[in-house]
Every structure is written in structure tokens, then in C-alpha cells.
Amino acid sequence: MRLTVAQALVRFLSVQSVERDGHTNRFFSGCLGIFGHGNVAGLGEALLQSSDDLPYYLARNEQAMVHTAVGYSRMSNRLRAFACTTSVGPGATNLVTGAAVATTNRIPVLLLPGDVFATRRANPVLQELEDPSTMDVSVNDSLRAVSRYFDRIWRPEQLPQALIHAMRVLTDPAETGAVTLALPEDVQTESFDFPEALFSPRVWTVRRPPAEVSRIKGLATMVRASKRPLLVAGGGVIYADATSVLDAFAASSGVPVAETQAGKGALRFDHVASLGAIGATGTTAANEIARDADLVIGVGTRWSDFTTASNSVFQNPEVKIVNINVTPFDTTKLSGAPIVADAREGLTQLAEQLVDWHVDEAFERHYRDLARQWNEKVQRAYDLGHLPLPGQSEVIGAVEASSANRDVVVAAAGSLPGDLHKLWRARDPKGYHVEYAFSCMGYEIAAGLGVKMAAPDREVYVMVGDGSYLMLNAELVTAVQEGVKIIVILVINHGFQSIGALSESVGVERFGTKYRFRDATGQLTGATLPVDLAANAASLGATVLRAATIEEFRDALATARSSSMTTVIEIETDPMVPAPDSASWWDVPVAEVATRESTRDALARYESERKLQRDFLAATTMPTRDANST
Ligand SMILES: Cc1ncc(C[n+]2csc(CCOP(=O)(O)OP(=O)(O)O)c2C)c(N)n1
Numbered sequence: 001m002r003l004t005v006a007q008a009l010v011r012f013l014s015v016q017s018v019e020r021d022g023h024t025n026r027f028f029s030g031c032l033g034i035f036g037h038g039n040v041a042g043l044g045e046a047l048l049q050s051s052d053d054l055p056y057y058l059a060r061n062e063q064a065m066v067h068t069a070v071g072y073s074r075m076s077n078r079l080r081a082f083a084c085t086t087s088v089g090p091g092a093t094n095l096v097t098g099a100a101v102a103t104t105n106r107i108p109v110l111l112l113p114g115d116v117f118a119t120r121r122a123n124p125v126l127q128e129l130e131d132p133s134t135m136d137v138s139v140n141d142s143l144r145a146v147s148r149y150f151d152r153i154w155r156p157e158q159l160p161q162a163l164i165h166a167m168r169v170l171t172d173p174a175e176t177g178a179v180t181l182a183l184p185e186d187v188q189t190e191s192f193d194f195p196e197a198l199f200s201p202r203v204w205t206v207r208r209p210p211a212e213v214s215r216i217k218g219l220a221t222m223v224r225a226s227k228r229p230l231l232v233a234g235g236g237v238i239y240a241d242a243t244s245v246l247d248a249f250a251a252s253s254g255v256p257v258a259e260t261q262a263g264k265g266a267l268r269f270d271h272v273a274s275l276g277a278i279g280a281t282g283t284t285a286a287n288e289i290a291r292d293a294d295l296v297i298g299v300g301t302r303w304s305d306f307t308t309a310s311n312s313v314f315q316n317p318e319v320k321i322v323n324i325n326v327t328p329f330d331t332t333k334l335s336g337a338p339i340v341a342d343a344r345e346g347l348t349q350l351a352e353q354l355v356d357w358h359v360d361e362a363f364e365r366h367y368r369d370l371a372r373q374w375n376e377k378v379q380r381a382y383d384l385g386h387l388p389l390p391g392q393s394e395v396i397g398a399v400e401a402s403s404a405n406r407d408v409v410v411a412a413a414g415s416l417p418g419d420l421h422k423l424w425r426a427r428d429p430k431g432y433h434v435e436y437a438f439s440c441m442g443y444e445i446a447a448g449l450g451v452k453m454a455a456p457d458r459e460v461y462v463m464v465g466d467g468s469y470l471m472l473n474a475e476l477v478t479a480v481q482e483g484v485k486i487i488v489i490l491v492i493n494h495g496f497q498s499i500g501a502l503s504e505s506v507g508v509e510r511f512g513t514k515y516r517f518r519d520a521t522g523q524l525t526g527a528t529l530p531v532d533l534a535a536n537a538a539s540l541g542a543t544v545l546r547a548a549t550i551e552e553f554r555d556a557l558a559t560a561r562s563s564s565m566t567t568v569i570e571i572e573t574d575p576m577v578p579a580p581d582s583a584s585w586w587d588v589p590v591a592e593v594a595t596r597e598s599t600r601d602a603l604a605r606y607e608s609e610r611k612l613q614r615d616f617l618a619a620t621t622m623p624t625r626d627a628n629s630t
């Protein structure tokens, strides 16, 4: 079939499907893009021809369009995805941060940057890097480090194999992330006789590997022997659609469950075995149970430093750790005993082994009591009544109260992720969407757009700080253009509340974290800047509501819900009102020599807190056969 490389690529993408649990759907829902000379004549022409098969969406910023793609695919449990096309040069390098978000969060997205001429006949093309030592490098090589598969299509013949490898990686739950196919500008337009078979519909089965039976039996033996077990649910539980199995297992066994950022929502917040968030932004309930746990079962978690409180959350010297994960890489973390398995399969197998078993009742009463105490603390934080400006926890409480069970809250960076992790009352496995692998400022609005595109029947609340808003707000225009409604809660606190508090804790006195004029001291500690972000949002076409009090904020939320338009609600909060404490820690090293007393004090605190950090080098060994059969 005589096609250009770009036409062949688009035709191939439009006939790829995935199947899981007997359900099949198209994998690519469309292509996001920004055109320039590096893709307008190649992919631009192909997408124009095929706009019925692969709809095109015009984005405003290449980084942001990857966020949109990530939000969409995460909301779809990785079973649907977007391709993203860019020009050569800055359009392509703008992808790097987005690609890192996709790869760190293990979310599939196909990146299609334009690249320099393969023929080199008009070198250097506009925006070409030019490395004097080789002609074999372009700016797109910066995408290698952040891609799970990277290929450059120098010749049309290379396309078929590259496409098949791209699909393999995108649809594999262990390998998935950003996949980059760099497409030289001239090659995109080159025609070639592609074999017809390349364009026959293909169905990629998303695998669900079960655990080896001996491993699950070994784990069951360990659970039976444990007095204080804890299950830590990560994002893998949600992506694998294992939440009902987890719900039933936790209820029947009484094993308490704590959740990572990506795993939050795996259980409803009021489930009898739910301890809520764990780690540096965890609940006191989860962190207290984690501290003394004698057996920790990590399911679908990558054990980030926030989850482990920088390796300080588990303090029992005898603690045993077992990791159930579809990604072998994650299963040996913390020297845990590895079980490579899909989260739903592994949990189903474990539940079958433990039908007759339940945790000690005193332990169960104890953790339920701790969970109840935390939930009361959450209510108090929601109802703080702080004046003149509300605390951020009150804003979160008002959003929670206005939302329906299936609605979605989206956040990524600043103080909101930590506060939401602690305080949001998750009521649906897809209702909590905080990007906290890369914690990328600017993810929020762009991803919210993707989330809403994936779930048009849910209200999507994007919670964004003024710093993140300033960094990347342009996809509001895309939301307006496409008629995709999101509700954006813009939290004004004149700078970086999160980094300000962190700065203070490491003895750096909130230096350089405020949106204030430079004053006579030479520092940014003068009057507040006259920046009006709500006016900015209005200028981009959004409906804007300004709330001066929590009461006005509640009214604004009701107005926004009843509207069909993308609405930005601005509310100012007091950055000095913290969320309830986690009784936890995060390792951020402090200057070892300093002139300031604040820094020296911080160092003393840091050195004492570091004593809680453990190395987790002692391997957990698993009973190799059923204890009864030896
Ligand atoms: C792209 C990017 N740059 C820098 C950071 C480091 N950082 C984390 S939070 C933050 C400040 C966020 O400010 P804002 O959105 O206003 O939230 P607040 O801290 O005030 O809640 C910064 C600079 C980051 N996470 N992402």
C-alpha cells in the first residue's frame, strides 16, 4: 500500500486495540499536537486525511499536551492513550518533562516529535542542534532518558518493527511509560509500499500474570504467623482494577490497608480496614500501624520516599516485607520477598489461601480506633473557621462536600498533594488523581482536561496553587475550545507555601519563595505583587468566580457545578495554617556548615531525625513450602 510514512503511522495507530478481561477497545483515542515545519507537512497531512479515524486536538504547549495524555490514560486505567505530535527543536524538547511524568507514573503515551532531515540535504534545518563531533545526535536524544522505548525512523522500512515494539511497551503493565518515535521531517513525507498486513486490526492483550502458587502459599503462611500485618496499596491496585478484590479481602481478613498517593481511593475512606494515606503525607493511623507492623505487604507500589517516609515509616526491627507487583523492578525494593504478579490476580490468590483467617480482634479494634481519631481530625481541619483568610484544609473540605461520589479531584505539586493525601475522603477508585511520582507543577489543568475527556460523566475538580497556575495554565484555552468543562480551584497564597514551609524546616527561612517585591533589604520580602490570576483566567476564556470567604466559595462551587462552562474559582488562603501533622518525616539534607542559627538548629533536628532511617538491607525470606507439609 503506497503511503507516506506519516500516513502509514496514523493508519496503524487507528487500528490498534487492547483487550483485558474479555473487553476490547481502541487504544488510541486521538492525537494531540502542535504543528511546525517539523510535522505540518508529514503528520499534519496524514492527520487531516484521517481525522475520522484519529481525531486531532490542538494543544497550547507540548509539555502540557503530554500531561493531558497522561491524565486521560491514567483515568482509563492505562487501557486508552493519546499520541502527541510536535515539530522539530523546541516543540520536541518541550516534551521532555511530560515524558518524565508519564514514565515515572508508568502511564502510556506515544510521543511523535519531528526530527532533523535524514537526507541532510538542507542542513542545518531551522532549530537543529548541530553537534560538531557527530551528525547522529539531535535534541530528540534528550528524550531517551525519559522514554521506555525510543526509536528514530531514518528509513520507511524501519517503521513496521518500531511500531510493533512501541505497542508492546505501551500496552505492557510492567514496561509502560513514554514511548518516543522520532520522525525526521523528510522521512514523514516519503512514500513507500507498506505491506497490507501492517494495517490489519491488531488486539494487544494486557497481561495479568498470576503469582507462582508456592509464593502465595509462602505469603499466606507469613500472614497467619503475623500479629500486626499491614497492606500498602499503590497505584497498581487501581490500574489492575483490583479494588473490589482488595475491599473484600481487607473486610474478611481484617488486614488494615494504607494507601500511597497513586493508590489512594483503592478503598473508600470509611472502609472498616482503611487507614488512609501512609508516609510523609500520611495519617497518624497509618503511620502508627506502619511503625510497629511485623509484616508489610506492598501491592502495586513503587515505594517512593514519600510512601516510606524516606525509609523511616517501618520501625519494627523484625518487620518482614513482601512485594506483589507486576513490575519485577519494584518487587525487590526494601529487600522484600518478591512476588511478580498482577495486583488483582495476586490478591485473589492470597484471599483464597486465607478465607478462614482473621487478624487478632484487639489489633483490629486498635487500628479502627486510630482511623476514627484521624477522621475526626479531618473534620476539624475541614471546619477550622480560620480568619480572616481560611486555611487550605477548609477549601479542601468545601470541595469534598460539594462533590459527588464519582467526581474526581486532580492535583500535582505544592502543598495541595500532601494536604489532599491526608484529608481527601476518597469515595471512588478513580476519584482521587494526584500526580506524585514527578510532582510536576503545571500538570494540574492540562491533566484535568484529559481526565474529563476520559470521564465526561464525572465532575472534575482541578486544585492548583498560584505557583503551578503561573507555570502552565494555557490548556484552559484548549478546554474552552473543545467545550470540555473542568472546575479549577485556584488557591492564592502569594508564592510557594509548600517550599516555604520546607525551607523553614531546613533553616533557610522561606528565602525566595514569596511573590513579593524586592525591598530595602534586597530580598523578596516587600509588598505583595499586584498579580491578578483570576483576570488572567478570564482572559483565556474561562468563566471566573472570585470567593472572599468559605461561604462564598461554597456558593461558587455550586454555581460552577451547575454550569456547562470551564470555571475557575479563585480563593485566597492563609499559607501559615498547616494541615494536621502526620507524625512522619522526609529526608531533605540540611547544610552541614552554616552561619545562621536557624540552619544550625535545623541540622541538629535533621541529624536526630535521621536516626529513624533504616537501610532495609536485611532480606525478607519466605517459607519455601507450606509449614504443614514439612
Ligand atoms: C516544574 C516544577 N518546578 C519546581 C518544583 C518544585 N516545587 C514543588 S512545589 C513548588 C511550589 C508550588 O507553588 P504553588 O503551586 O503556589 O503551591 P503552594 O506551595 O503554594 O501550595 C515548587 C517550586 C516542582 N515540583 N515542579
Ligand SMILES: [Mg+2]
Pocket: 414, 465, 466, 467, 491, 492, 493, 494, 495, 496, 497
Ligand atoms: Mg502558592
